[in-house]
Amino acid sequence: DQQVKQNSPSLSVQEGRISILNCDYTNSMFDYFLWYKKYPAEGPTFLISISSIKDKNEDGRFTVFLNKSAKHLSLHIVPSQPGDSAVYFCAASGSNTGNQFYFGTGTSLTVIP
Amino acid sequence: KAGVTQTPRYLIKTRGQQVTLSCSPISGHRSVSWYQQTPGQGLQFLFEYFSETQRNKGNFPGRFSGRQFSNSRSEMNVSTLELGDSALYLCASSLAGTLYGYTFGSGTRLTVV
Numbered sequence: 447d448q449q450v451k452q453n454s455p456s457l458s459v460q461e462g463r464i465s466i467l468n469c470d471y472t473n474s475m476f477d478y479f480l481w482y483k484k485y486p487a488e489g490p491t492f493l494i495s496i497s498s499i500k501d502k503n504e505d506g507r508f509t510v511f512l513n514k515s516a517k518h519l520s521l522h523i524v525p526s527q528p529g530d531s532a533v534y535f536c537a538a539s540g541s542n543t544g545n546q547f548y549f550g551t552g553t554s555l556t557v558i559p
Numbered sequence: 560k561a562g563v564t565q566t567p568r569y570l571i572k573t574r575g576q577q578v579t580l581s582c583s584p585i586s587g588h589r590s591v592s593w594y595q596q597t598p599g600q601g602l603q604f605l606f607e608y609f610s611e612t613q614r615n616k617g618n619f620p621g622r623f624s625g626r627q628f629s630n631s632r633s634e635m636n637v638s639t640l641e642l643g644d645s646a647l648y649l650c651a652s653s654l655a656g657t658l659y660g661y662t663f664g665s666g667t668r669l670t671v672v
Contacts, residue, residue: 452601489563489649490649535601546615547661550601
């Protein structure tokens with residue numbers, strides 16, 4: 447059972463515009479969320495995180511929003527750049543998951559120059 | 560500092576064989592986790608080791624096993640390979656589990672023919 451879902455397998459955005467990647471989860475015990483970026487032939491790299499005590503975390507062009515009541519988080523990239531083209535994974539962990547992150551299936555972002 | 564190193568990068572094995580994958584974590588990281596990535600399934604958690612002890616295990620058959628050595632290096636073994644085991648196997652290290660997020664290696668691409 448997929449506890450973390452990314453329902454959009456792919457997304458295309460014009461350079462300079464906003465990219466919004468979405469993630470839904472089902473486990474109400476999740477309290478720590480991360481986004482990873484993955485280029486082909488490389489491992490995922492950490493991008494940004496948020497804990498459940500916050501509803502927003504910002505780091506440069508990247509902002510993650512958390513809506514706990516909806517069990518939904520999103521990653522905003524503004525402005526989008528061609529180098530942002532990659533697969534983005536959201537991941538979640540919580541007090542009842544042990545030392546394990548649950549990952550979504552990923553969204554492939556293409557930023558068109 | 561050196562990142563997470565996984566060897567080999569690529570492997571081709573025949574059904575029924577066994578395989579051993581290796582992971583050297585970032586120096587000082589005591590937690591090592593293994594994930595399987597397949598198209599459409601995202602990253603599926605295999606197991607996590609901390610100080611040579613398996614702390615958590617995902618929902619994979621007993622053909623998948625691992626261990627961790629005193630220097631925190633970890634190996635993962637898959638016996639009696641099946642075609643469905645073809646995947647990218649990712650190792651991630653962290654200081655102490657999920658609290659600080661993971662650093663991933665580039666992965667080992669296993670192809671079973």
